[in-house]
Structures are given as C-alpha cells and as structure tokens.
Amino acid sequence: MDTDTDIRPGEIRFAVDPAKAEDARLCFIGRIRSAWKSRADCPKNVGIARERGEPAVIEIDAPFRPALTGLEPGQGLHVLSWLGEARHFRMPRCLQGQIAPRLAEPGQDMQALTGLEPGQRETERRV
Template sequence: MNTPRPGEQPLPGPLSADATLAFIGTIRSDWAPGDCPKNLTQAREGGGGNARLEIAAPFRPGLEGLAPGDGLILLYWMDRARRDLIRQHPGHRDAPAGTFALRSPVRPNPVAMAVVRCQSIDPVAGIVGIDAIDAMDGTPLLDIKPYLPSVDVLPGAGDQASSSRA
C-alpha cells in the first residue's frame, strides 16, 4: 500500500469478506493505469475511451428491453483501488475529508457508479456500446440498471450548486 498523505487515516485492520458478488461482465476501454480519467466528464472530453461492456453469456438475457439511447447506471468494482483509507486528502482539495464525502475509488468497498448512454447493443454477443467510461480496461462489471429520470433525479437538483467532490 502507498504511504498515506498528511491528514489521511487508514482503517485499523483488514476488511472482512462477508458478501459474495457475481461479476456480470467486463468493462472495456482504451484507458490504462496512469491515463484513466478521474470522472465521466473527463472521459467524455477525452473521446469516451472506446467504451463498451462485455456481458458474460449467462447474463445476456438480462439485456432484453435495453435499447440504444437508453440511459444506464453501471455499478463496477474498482479492482485495482486501495481499500484501506477512511479519510483521504485528494490533491485538488485543501483539507482531508472522509471517504464517504468523496467520489474517490479508494474506499472500503471500491464500488463505482456511472450514468452512461447506451450507444449500441448486440445481445447475442453480449456487447453494449456506451458513450464513455472512467474505468480502466478490464474492470469487473457488477450490475446495469436503467436510468429513470422520474426516479433517479434529486428533487430540486437543478437548483443545487455543482459539487467540487471527486
């Protein structure tokens, strides 16, 4: 593990493995360690990363009902992220903050979320083209959920100032 920065606090011990997850596929992108964007805005500005999902055969029937143009919520496992910090000091912030106040991949359970647009879908091959992703090539995919504006937008979200958390 890397040495914590000033103000960072590691967890006191190892995490227990008390959940079983099934990876439903793999995220494919042009991003590699060292050149992966920090967020979806950067990914989109960088051309999207040739982003696509490769869905494992047993899970391909679950793609039924999805179509190009649909908004999708992806949950994925940041398998190369640290898991030992509960307080972090990102380089873009003046002071440390708790992990749960940040969008950093460094967290006890490195589950990431992205809201993307389906660009293409081949349910037989299990390939879903998406507009962009901020994940390195080979990142395990946990789940896909449809984005529903009537459910997934905070009330008054247009009135809130954008957050500086990342």
C-alpha cells in the same frame, strides 16, 4: 499498486482489507473495458474524460445476458463497478486537489447505451 508511501494527508489505512471480508458478497456479472490501461493513464476528472471521447465497453458474462433483453440504444443504465486500482483500502479518502477527505465508494454511474453487440453493451456517460 498502492503502498504505505501512497497515503495522503488525512487518510488512514484500515487494519483489515475490506475486499477480503467474509461477510458480504457481490457477484460480478462482467467487466468494463476502457482505453485507460493503468491508473496513471486515467483522466483526473470527468471533463477531461469526456474531451478524450473514448467510450467504455461493458462485457456481460454469458449467464447474465438474458437479463439484457429489450435494451435499446439511448436507454439509460445504472452501472455499479468496483475499480480494481482505485484507493479502496483507506478511509477517509483524499482525492488529488480536494481539501477535505471523503468516504471511498464503488464506482456508480448513469450511462447511456450507445451500441449493442453480442455480449457487449457500449456506453457513454449520461449527464
């Protein structure tokens, strides 16, 4: 995981970890499985990710599956995710190859539904 030595120029570590805040709450309704098992395996940009052609699988927990009724392959989905090994605890954030720092945000994507399995929805990034 990240340490103080991982801080890039322009980044400042928060005094408090925002993930441990007691004020706001999100309810995770499932998980996203990808071919990348560690942050080091992840492609550095979306073009490389598309070239690899490895889809993600979104697994929805049983209590939330009824909300997926009526979804069809090809339909677009908005996916909001919290990437477990992303650099969320620093603001502003400097991405590799980026000149100016920017604010960190959760993962947000428009995905095209490509397959339906009980409890799973396979997606591919929609442009």
